[in-house]
Amino acid sequence: MTQGWKNHKILGISRPISQFINxxxxxxxxxxxxxxxxxxxxxxMGFVILGIVGPYITPxxxxxxxxxxxxxxxxxxxxxHPFGTDEYGRxxxxxxxxxxxxxxxxxxxxxxxxxxxxxxxxxxSGYYGGIIDEIIMRVTDIFLSFPGLVLAIAFSAxxxxxxxxxxxxxxxxxxxxxxxxxxxxVLVVKEMLFVEAAKAIGVKTSRILFRHILPNSIxxxxxxxxxxxxxxxxxxxxxxxxxxxxxxxIPEWGRLIADGRKWFPEKWWYSFFPGLAIxxxxxxxxxxxxxxxxxxxxxYRRSIEIKG
Amino acid sequence: MGDIKRYIIRRALSFLPTILxxxxxxxxxxxxxxxxxxxxxxxxxxxxxxxxEEIRRKYHLDKPLYEQLILYLRDVFSGDWxxxxxxxxxxxxxxxxxxxxTVELAIVSSILLTIIGIPLGLIAALKKxxxxxxxxxxxxxxxxxxxxxxxxxxxxxxxxxxLGLLPATGRxxxxxxxxxxxxxxxxxxNGSLELFIENLKHILLPSITLAFTGLGIIAxxxxxxxxxxxxxEFIDFARARGLWGLQLYRHVLKNALIPVITILALEIGYILxxxxxxxxxxxxxxxxxxxxxxxxxxxxxAIMGITLLIGLVFIFINFVxxxxxxxxxxxxxx
Numbered sequence: 001m002t003q004g005w006k007n008h009k010i011l012g013i014s015r016p017i018s019q020f021i022n023x024x025x026x027x028x029x030x031x032x033x034x035x036x037x038x039x040x041x042x043x044x045m046g047f048v049i050l051g052i053v054g055p056y057i058t059p060x061x062x063x064x065x066x067x068x069x070x071x072x073x074x075x076x077x078x079x080x081h082p083f084g085t086d087e088y089g090r091x092x093x094x095x096x097x098x099x100x101x102x103x104x105x106x107x108x109x110x111x112x113x114x115x116x117x118x119x120x121x122x123x124x125s126g127y128y129g130g131i132i133d134e135i136i137m138r139v140t141d142i143f144l145s146f147p148g149l150v151l152a153i154a155f156s157a158x159x160x161x162x163x164x165x166x167x168x169x170x171x172x173x174x175x176x177x178x179x180x181x182x183x184x185x186v187l188v189v190k191e192m193l194f195v196e197a198a199k200a201i202g203v204k205t206s207r208i209l210f211r212h213i214l215p216n217s218i219x220x221x222x223x224x225x226x227x228x229x230x231x232x233x234x235x236x237x238x239x240x241x242x243x244x245x246x247x248x249x250i251p252e253w254g255r256l257i258a259d260g261r262k263w264f265p266e267k268w269w270y271s272f273f274p275g276l277a278i279x280x281x282x283x284x285x286x287x288x289x290x291x292x293x294x295x296x297x298x299x300y301r302r303s304i305e306i307k308g
Numbered sequence: 309m310g311d312i313k314r315y316i317i318r319r320a321l322s323f324l325p326t327i328l329x330x331x332x333x334x335x336x337x338x339x340x341x342x343x344x345x346x347x348x349x350x351x352x353x354x355x356x357x358x359x360x361e362e363i364r365r366k367y368h369l370d371k372p373l374y375e376q377l378i379l380y381l382r383d384v385f386s387g388d389w390x391x392x393x394x395x396x397x398x399x400x401x402x403x404x405x406x407x408x409x410t411v412e413l414a415i416v417s418s419i420l421l422t423i424i425g426i427p428l429g430l431i432a433a434l435k436k437x438x439x440x441x442x443x444x445x446x447x448x449x450x451x452x453x454x455x456x457x458x459x460x461x462x463x464x465x466x467x468x469x470x471l472g473l474l475p476a477t478g479r480x481x482x483x484x485x486x487x488x489x490x491x492x493x494x495x496x497x498n499g500s501l502e503l504f505i506e507n508l509k510h511i512l513l514p515s516i517t518l519a520f521t522g523l524g525i526i527a528x529x530x531x532x533x534x535x536x537x538x539x540x541e542f543i544d545f546a547r548a549r550g551l552w553g554l555q556l557y558r559h560v561l562k563n564a565l566i567p568v569i570t571i572l573a574l575e576i577g578y579i580l581x582x583x584x585x586x587x588x589x590x591x592x593x594x595x596x597x598x599x600x601x602x603x604x605x606x607x608x609x610a611i612m613g614i615t616l617l618i619g620l621v622f623i624f625i626n627f628v629x630x631x632x633x634x635x636x637x638x639x640x641x642x
Contacts, residue, residue, distance in 0.1 A: 036442075142329035145626075146619045147581035154334070154615040157603060158341045158348065234455055238585050241457050242600045257458055261589070264461060265469035275458030282453035290449075 030295045037291025043284025050097060051104030058094035062251055065090065074267050084269035086259070092270065095251035096277050102252045103281065106167055106245075107232045111225060113171035118178020119221075123209045125179060126186025133183075140176035148173045149235055156244045163252070166245035170235055174228060181224050185217030192216075223293045230285030237278050253278050315634050323627055330619045335380050338612045345369055351393050351606040366391075384616070390609030394602060399613035403595060407617070408489030409479060410587070410594030413518065414579050416492065416511050420519035421526060421575060426568065428523070429530025430557070436535065444527060452524035456582045460517045460589040467513060477591035480507035514590045518582045522575045529571045533564040565636055573629040577622050584614075 031037045055062075065088040075085040083092035125136040143151065155169035189195065190213060198208050237254025239245035246252030248259070253274040260270030342348040350363040364370050367390070368379045383389070389399040432444045451459075468476035483494040483503055492511055495503035537543060537560045546556055587596030595614050602610035 138325065138329065141326055142333050145326055145330050145623050146615070147577040147622060149581040150584065150615060150618045153584065153599070153603070154337050154611060155341070157608065157611045158337050160342075160348075230453065234453075237455050238457065241455070242585060242588065243604050254455065254457075257455070257461070261461065265465050268465055271458070271461050275455060275461070278458065279450065279454040283449060286449055286453050 026295070031291055034291055034294070036287055037294075040284050040287025040289075040291055043280060044288050047100060047281045047284060048104065050100040052101070054097045054100045058091075058097050060091035060094045062090060062094040062098040063249055074263060074270070076267075077269050083273040084267070086270060087263065092256075092273060095256060096253070096274050099251045099253045099256065099274065099277065100281075102163070102246060102250060103233045103236060103278075106163065106170075106236045106252075107229050109167045110170045110174060110232045110236075111229065113168070114174035115178055115221075115225065117171075117175040119182055119214065121175070122179040122182025123186055123213065126183035127190055127205075127209060127213065136179060137183075140179050143173065143176040146173075148231075149238060152235060152239060153242070153244065156239055161244050161247060163240075163246045163250065166236055166239045169239070170232055174232065177224065177228070178221070181220050182214075182217055185220060186213055189213050189216045219292075223289055226285055226289035226292060230282035230289070233278065233285075234282055312631075312634060316631055319627060319630050319634075323623060326623055327620070330623065331381060331384060331616070332377070334612060334616050334619065335377050337615070338608070339367075339369070339376055339380065340373065348606075349390075349608050351608065389613045389616070392602070392607050392610045392613075394605050394607040394610060399609050402598060402610065403613055403617055406593060406595045406598040408594075409491075409592060410580070410583050410596060412490035412492060413511065413514055413583055413587075413592060413594060414576060415490075416515040417518035417522075417579050418572065418576060420515055421522050421579075422572065424519065425523050425526035426530050429527040430534055430560075432527060432531040433534035433538065441531075448524035448527045451520040451522070454521070455585075456517055456521045457585045457589055459520055460514070460586045463513050463517055464589070474513050475510050476513070478510055479593060480510035483507075514583075514586060514592050517586055518579050521582055522578050525578075526568070526571055526575060529567055530564060533567045534560055537563045566633060569629060569632050569636075573625050576625050580618055580621065 031041060072081070072085050073089045074087055075081060075089075077084045081091050081093060083096055085091055086095070121136050125133045152166075152169045152173045155172050156165050159165035159168060195208060195212055198212055203212075236245055237252065237257070240252045240254035241258045243258070246255045248255065256274035257271045260267065260272075260274070263270050338349075339345055345367075346360055346364050346369050349367050349369065350360050368376050371379070387400055389403075391397065392399050392402055395402055428444050428448070432441045435441050464476045467474040479491050481503055482491060483498040483500065485494070485498055487494050487497050491507040492504065495507050540563075543556070543560065583592075583594060584596035584599050586592075587594045588600045591597065595617070599611060599614045601607070602614070
């Protein structure tokens with residue numbers, strides 16, 4: 001099966017669906033062989049599941065003040081409240097659990113906005129070249145002239161504090177990266193024989209772009225999305241931490257850390273556990289992204305093929 | 309040296325459109341995107357009507373957009389970056405006061421990053437796939453994955469609250485004579501070792517925090533570059549000639565320099581944006597603390613001033629990086 005995959009690269013022939021599936025099988029085979037990547041995949045899957053079901057399985061109501069009784073304000077971690085309680089007597093474990101959904105939704109929304117914009121502009125830029133390419137590249141240059149978080153802070157401040165503003169701001173900052181990646185792929189793929197052939201038989205440009213070029217650019221895109229998912233979760237928490245993103249009482253993780261700082265250092269658990277949740281989640285995405293990138297690296301892939 | 313000079317001028321000119329673009333982008337963010345720019349510049353919905361009128365005139369918000377843009381560019385170039393409602397002073401004056409603390413933090417963090425990150429990457433490459441390689445990878449990944457402000461809090465808890473070794477907040481004691489506005493360097497220039505140690509203690513936790521978050525990328529790049537160089541033919545040749553140890557690593561390091569410089573330039577950007585978030589935690593009086601205070605008191609001119617400043621600084625860093633390439637690798641100059 002791997003032989004067939006190699007042939008398509010060498011000959012530049014558009015591959016049939018079966019080979020596409022084979023490549024996915026290969027990716028999963030390699031992931032299974034690497035324990036670190038498996039851990040990453042497990043964390044990411046756990047995060048997604050908790051993001052979906054989290055709010056239904058919280059032991060206490062994460063929002064209602066005094067839900068655990070008045071005596072349990074700022075209670076240190078115990079069996080009943082593994083992450084302790086906050087100054088309003090809310091169970092922090094429930095709040096952190098609920099926070100998974102906030103982070104998941106925020107990251108999904110940012111990706112849903114940034115990735116399509118990046119794909120379309122990248123395809124157009126790489127395929128047509130010339131003046132359109134020049135303009136699009138210049139604009140991405142300008143966006144990339146700022147550290148992402150700084151630009152996101154400025155956007156977010158202009159739109160007004162709040163989670164929606166933060167999501168729009170992050171999407172506004174994140175799309176140029178996708179333009180770059182897709183464009184670079186298009187420049188390679190568009191020279192291949194099957195694209196020439198499609199053009200020669202008069203296939204419509206939009207069809208060439210989305211049916212022939214895009215599917216062949218999907219793997220680097222996947223790596224970037226995986227890494228960026230983690231980065232967006234980090235950036236969202238940073239925006240909330242400095243007071244721009246999620247507003248109280250939304251238990252966004254960065255917001256919880258900021259709230260907990262008021263009680264630092266005696267009530268350490270308040271800031272500690274939300275931060276640990278961010279660390280573990282983002283680590284999961286980074287491990288998974290690393291793993292997928294290794295699969296794509298031909299040198300690494302070869303060693304797996306020989307071994308397997 | 310003639311062609312180096314020509315190269316520098318050419319590069320500088322090619323950055324001009326980017327600078328103009330950055331200015332237009334900050335203009336769009338500050339004048340076009342807000343639903344009601346006057347209220348945003350005036351500091352939200354509590355602003356009194358007469359202040360709103362004044363702001364409207366001061367920032368030319370009653371004019372058509374293209375005229376606003378021209379006036380905005382004129383103001384920025386003439387050094388009028390607006391007046392901060394919070395401090396009642398020109399934003400540029402505020403920035404001049406707060407910026408040295410951030411530059412100091414960025415310099416010390418970059419030094420830590422370099423002297424820790426490069427050796428870690430080299431060790432990982434030389435002991436490829438060993439336990440120590442995996443260990444370095446995991447430590448570096450934790451730095452990349454954890455929020456900087458959380459690492460800051462954890463380090464404070466350990467080194468200040470639990471161990472009592474380092475101060476948690478502040479910059480220390482200002483040296484008597486101000487040269488650069490950076491306490492650590494100024495205390496050395498003042499010839500006071502005592503002051504130097506005291507101020508170094510203060511800068512240690514924030515700069516370790518920033519260096520730790522950037523460690524993952526630099527260690528990875530150094531590792532991969534070193535692996536590439538180690539497997540290349542001229543290293544085989546050097547080995548065949550009988551070179552070993554330091555002599556051999558000199559070859560490796562020299563050839564790994566360009567990717568490392570690229571990544572260091574990128575890291576300075578991360579360090580600057582990291583500083584914005586963590587300076588609050590350490591009460592470090594740099595532009596980050598200034599920015600967060602500005603955000604919380606809806607001080608819009610200050611926020612936009614800092615955005616513009618960091619954009620320009622970042623462009624300048626890229627410019628310097630390009631020149632560094634040209635000096636290291638003559639092929640770039642062509």
